[in-house]
Amino acid sequence: MNRPAILLILAIVASAPALAAKVYQWRDADGNVFYSDRPPPGNIARERTIKPNVIGSSAAARPQPTRTAAAKAVIYVFPQCVPCDEARAFLDANKVPYEVVSTDEGGARVEDMVNRAGVENLAPPVLELDGQFFKGWQRDTWSNALKLAGYPLDAAPAAPR
Numbered sequence: 001m002n003r004p005a006i007l008l009i010l011a012i013v014a015s016a017p018a019l020a021a022k023v024y025q026w027r028d029a030d031g032n033v034f035y036s037d038r039p040p041p042g043n044i045a046r047e048r049t050i051k052p053n054v055i056g057s058s059a060a061a062r063p064q065p066t067r068t069a070a071a072k073a074v075i076y077v078f079p080q081c082v083p084c085d086e087a088r089a090f091l092d093a094n095k096v097p098y099e100v101v102s103t104d105e106g107g108a109r110v111e112d113m114v115n116r117a118g119v120e121n122l123a124p125p126v127l128e129l130d131g132q133f134f135k136g137w138q139r140d141t142w143s144n145a146l147k148l149a150g151y152p153l154d155a156a157p158a159a160p161r
Contacts (some may be wrong), residue, residue, distance in 0.1 A: 023048045071130040071149035073098035076113055078124035085138035087125045090139065094148060094153045 024036050024045035039045040075091065075098050077084040089099050101109050103124075116133070117126060123136035129149050134141055143153055 020068040071151075073146070073149075073151075074101060074128040075099070076101045076103060076110065076124070076126040076128070078102075081124045083123075083144065086123040087127070087137040090142065094146070094151065096151050096153075 022037070024039040025033065025048050026040055026045040027033055034040070035048075036045075039047075073091070073096055075084075075087060077088070077100055077101070088100070101113070103110050113126065113128065114122065115132075116131070117128075117135065118133075125137055127134040127142055127145065129145055132145070136147055147153060
C-alpha cells in the first residue's frame, strides 16, 4: 500500500469521533420526549451521543423518515350523538388535537363538508384528515387513518356503550 493511501485511511479513522454529535434529551411536564443540540434552559437534560450509521448506509438500507402528524383533524359532530361522544373520548384519550364543528351551529363549514364528503352514507360523526372523510364512528378505521396521518395512538380505544 502506498503512503498517500495509508494517510487517507488514517485521516478517515481519526475524524470518526468528530462525526459523533451531542444531543440532549428531556421530558416536559406532560411526559413528551424532546431532543435538541442544545440543553433547555433551566431543565436537566440527559446528554446523549449519536453516532453516524456507517453500516448499511446505502439508500435501500437507510430507514425511511416517518410522517409527522401534520394532518389537521376535524370532527363534525351532531347533537345528541352517542357515537360522536365515543369518538371524541377516543381522540382525547390518544391526545389527538382536533377541531370540533357542530352541525347544530349550521353554517358554511357544515355545508362545505357535506358538499366535499357527499351525502351518501353520511353517518355521524365525520372525521376529516387531509381532505379525506371517514363517515361514522368506526374505531378500527379511525385508528388506521390517524396512524397513517402520523398520530401515535397509545390509549385503549373507547368501549362502545
